[in-house]
Amino acid sequence: MKRLAWLTDIHLDFLQLESIQEFCYAALEADPDVFLIGGDISIAPMLHTHLRIIEHYWKRPVYFVLGNHDYYRGSIDGLRRELPAFLQEHDNLKWLPLEGVVELSPDVALIGHGLWADGRLGAGSASQILLNDYALIEELTGLGQKELFKRLYALGDRAVAEFEPLLRRALAEYKHVYALVHVPPFQESAWYNHHISDEQYLPHFACHAVGEMIRDVMRDYSEKRLTILCGHTHGAGESRIADNIFVKTGGARYGHPKVQEILVVDERQDP
């Protein structure tokens, strides 16, 4: 039996060191075997420091993906390029998708990817919402609306290209797959304040391209099961997308990081 502590959107850059320590101790109370963090851990200039602190206190494997905030005051390509060298020195810090398919039990695997809100749902490029992403992430700044949305579409397509092979590999071998992601892949999973996000926010709150890919792939594997753990919207909720696709969206408040849930992988009962 394995106990997984799932967290998302912990935004440690909002906390003083003392509060980060308190958070780390509180998260250890349930004594999980591994931690899963679904992105928005920090911001680019502080990410290494915050990951080091987490590793120091938790002393067990931490599987994580990156969220949009993790690239703030940095660049997407830059961070993705330099992170592997940093992680080589930190055995318990495990970045998905770099880790590939992780076996949790003979029947259950873990995969992950941060994904990206790809601008395609809701009002699309007619959305009036301007996330801080578009001022604080190098690749997304200084662009007109049309150019910005072209970049968002490309980030969604890149997520498909990187994530689909992992999903297929995991499903070929395991009966139940957990996918740790940051951005909800479906409109139905983009919870905000107990409702699905509105037309204006949806382009920035879901990764449509990956959602479509997942629906297609799961049709090929009707006897297998996918549980998606996402965040980003900060609104908690659950959604059943198909008989074999279930999504949990984590709730979050800036300055109040917490464990969303302890998930139990039991070899005898799962799936």
Ligand SMILES: [Fe+2]
């Ligand atoms: Fe967040």
Ligand SMILES: [Fe+2]
């Ligand atoms: Fe986010």
